[in-house]
Amino acid sequence: MDPSKQCLICVPLTAKTVKKMLFQLELAKESGADVAELRVDLISGFDAAADLPVLLKDKPLPVIVTPRAKWEGGEYKGSEESRQDILRMAYDLGADYIDVELKVAGGFIQELRSRGKDSTTKIIVSNHNWDFTPSDEEIHATIEQMWATGGDIVKYVTTAQDITDVAQVFHFLSESKGPTIGLAMGPAGMISRLLAPKFGGYLTFGALCKGQESAPGQPTVQDLIEVYRVKSMDRDTMVYGVIGKPVYHSKGPVLHNKGFEELNLNKVYVPLLVDDFNKFMNVFNRPDFHGFSVTIPYKEDALKLCDRVENAAKIIGAVNTVVRETTGEYQGYNTDCEGALSAIEKGLRHSGLANNDETPLKGKLFVVIGAGGAGKALAYGAKERHARVVVANRNYERAKALAESVGGKAIELDQLSDFRPETGMILANSTSIGMEPEVTRSPIHKDALSAYALVFDAVYTPKQTQLLKDAAEMGAVTVSGEEMFYGQAFAQFRYFTDLPGKLRAPVSAQCSIGTYSRGRMISTRLGFDKLLQRGLYPNSAQFGMLMDKSQVQLVNLAFRC
Numbered sequence: 001m002d003p004s005k006q007c008l009i010c011v012p013l014t015a016k017t018v019k020k021m022l023f024q025l026e027l028a029k030e031s032g033a034d035v036a037e038l039r040v041d042l043i044s045g046f047d048a049a050a051d052l053p054v055l056l057k058d059k060p061l062p063v064i065v066t067p068r069a070k071w072e073g074g075e076y077k078g079s080e081e082s083r084q085d086i087l088r089m090a091y092d093l094g095a096d097y098i099d100v101e102l103k104v105a106g107g108f109i110q111e112l113r114s115r116g117k118d119s120t121t122k123i124i125v126s127n128h129n130w131d132f133t134p135s136d137e138e139i140h141a142t143i144e145q146m147w148a149t150g151g152d153i154v155k156y157v158t159t160a161q162d163i164t165d166v167a168q169v170f171h172f173l174s175e176s177k178g179p180t181i182g183l184a185m186g187p188a189g190m191i192s193r194l195l196a197p198k199f200g201g202y203l204t205f206g207a208l209c210k211g212q213e214s215a216p217g218q219p220t221v222q223d224l225i226e227v228y229r230v231k232s233m234d235r236d237t238m239v240y241g242v243i244g245k246p247v248y249h250s251k252g253p254v255l256h257n258k259g260f261e262e263l264n265l266n267k268v269y270v271p272l273l274v275d276d277f278n279k280f281m282n283v284f285n286r287p288d289f290h291g292f293s294v295t296i297p298y299k300e301d302a303l304k305l306c307d308r309v310e311n312a313a314k315i316i317g318a319v320n321t322v323v324r325e326t327t328g329e330y331q332g333y334n335t336d337c338e339g340a341l342s343a344i345e346k347g348l349r350h351s352g353l354a355n356n357d358e359t360p361l362k363g364k365l366f367v368v369i370g371a372g373g374a375g376k377a378l379a380y381g382a383k384e385r386h387a388r389v390v391v392a393n394r395n396y397e398r399a400k401a402l403a404e405s406v407g408g409k410a411i412e413l414d415q416l417s418d419f420r421p422e423t424g425m426i427l428a429n430s431t432s433i434g435m436e437p438e439v440t441r442s443p444i445h446k447d448a449l450s451a452y453a454l455v456f457d458a459v460y461t462p463k464q465t466q467l468l469k470d471a472a473e474m475g476a477v478t479v480s481g482e483e484m485f486y487g488q489a490f491a492q493f494r495y496f497t498d499l500p501g502k503l504r505a506p507v508s509a510q511c512s513i514g515t516y517s518r519g520r521m522i523s524t525r526l527g528f529d530k531l532l533q534r535g536l537y538p539n540s541a542q543f544g545m546l547m548d549k550s551q552v553q554l555v556n557l558a559f560r561c
């Protein structure tokens with residue numbers, strides 16, 4: 001990529017004293033940022049004549065000097081005249097950029113230029129809408145006014161009330177006739193910041209660390225560089241993401257982006273905070289938005305919206321993975337089922353509880369607690385693997401409907417503690433009981449767990465739920481929801497990548513982490529991309545091994561985060 005066209009990462013510095021701002025400037029340099037914005041309006045008792053020379057002397061990074069006016073959302077307390085004096089002084093002292101609001105830019109820039117002084121300082125003309133995102137026409141008209149002021153760079157900032165507002169930001173960035181900064185503030189506007197380089201943005205903002213944001217919805221500079229790899233993003237970068245509400249807690253971006261990086265793929269995976277699923281899917285139905293993970297509460301909406309849905313997802317009644325075909329049609333899948341069942345089967349195999357390698361669940365009594373999306377995936381997957389299914393749910397009618405659909409039996413939730421028709425059963429919790437913050441709750445009495453050989457909990461925050469602790473104490477093998485999470489994410493990863501064997505590779509072809517850790521990996525020294533370049537994937541079993549190496553690394557990474 002032409003480095004002169006690379007989107008810059010700017011850290012806004014929000015310290016209340018000059019000394020602290022200088023310290024932040026050093027940290028900004030260390031963080032890998034390209035530019036720092038000195039929000040001098042936030043410095044208490046700021047004295048431009050004394051403080052500006054100190055801030056601009058020996059600066060380790062290019063800086064933008066911004067004395068943001070109160071009428072534009074800033075904190076500057078002095079007169080408008082003294083505020084503009086700060087900008088003049090910064091210009092004369094050779095600040096790399098000054099930020100001038102559109103409202104005053106016309107006259108101010110004319111006056112600066114008419115003084116005939118040579119300066120390398122670039123003038124950013126800015127406009128902020130703190131309430132909403134105006135129409136395309138209004139934005140276009142305002143941007144024309146901004147260029148007419150004679151500034152060097154235009155900065156147009158809106159507020160996203162809905163994620164689809166960001167499409168307008170991407171539109172004006174793509175059409176810009178000069179260096180343009182375009183962002184949508186607020187949680188719904190997050191992708192305007194993460195994807196700015198893809199759409200030709202001149203600069204995007206990242207906070208030094210959490211808690212130091214200068215505007216709502218700002219990511220950290222570390223996230224921008226390490227998770228979203230904005231420095232290598234370009235117009236061809238394909239976009240993937242997780243759609244949900246809430247969504248910012250998701251580990252998906254760390255996992256998928258690390259996978260894309262490992263495989264040297266020009267793809268990025270972002271959190272998508274969506275209020276209206278259908279609206280989002282229509283507005284962003286474009287070739288460069290290629291695949292989505294779908295989480296609570298949109299799995300059923302995804303099922304309805306997709307043009308084609310794999311059979312398993314239809315039966316389960318939920319789609320958690322959507323891939324956009326080149327025709328613009330959406331194809332839906334459910335990877336929760338594969339994620340959960342492969343984790344349980346792995347648990348059985350590793351603990352020597354498997355009847356045989358092919359179908360370790362065959363003939364086992366499989367008790368599912370819950371009849372929601374995850375419960376349906378578990379019951380369907382268990383039936384497919386020839387287990388005998390029992391469903392217990394708070395709402396008994398739902399338990400009955402699910403049990404009937406898989407040829408199983410329903411029981412009331414409060415019957416569960418006395419339900420011990422045999423020993424060696426499998427128990428799978430798919431309710432949210434035990435999830436943070438109610439971490440001491442369990443859906444079943446501890447004593448009843450003695451009848452189970454293996455206990456699985458779909459809840460993964462915390463990793464060790466009360467149910468799993470009780471089960472371990474009662475001697476059962478335990479499998480955590482985190483294993484399901486990684487399993488379903490890796491199944492999605494295969495749909496999101498065009499690698500050989502994307503492979504609807506059979507589950508059994510995926511080697512386990514244990515296999516890898518016992519040293520049966522084909523190579524630990526070569527990078528993934530190099531292995532692929534050398535064609536070391538002739539069959540699905542080897543591909544399974546490759547996936548497994550990636551899995552190990554990603555799992556490790558996720559644990560560190």
Ligand code: NAP
Pocket residue numbers: 296336339369370371372373374375393394395398430431432433435458459460481482484485486488
């Ligand atoms: P869902 O469709 O809303 O279903 C929720 C289920 O939990 C229903 O059966 C509901 O019973 C039951 N439930 C909720 N609160 C309850 C309570 N206080 N007492 C008894 N039963 C209760 O949700 P979902 O998508 O299936 O997700 C369920 C859980 O699985 C969540 O904790 C989620 O985080 C987890 N999950 C994990 C993964 C993973 O990768 N590990 C993937 C998907 C889901 P009623 O029918 O009576 O309302």
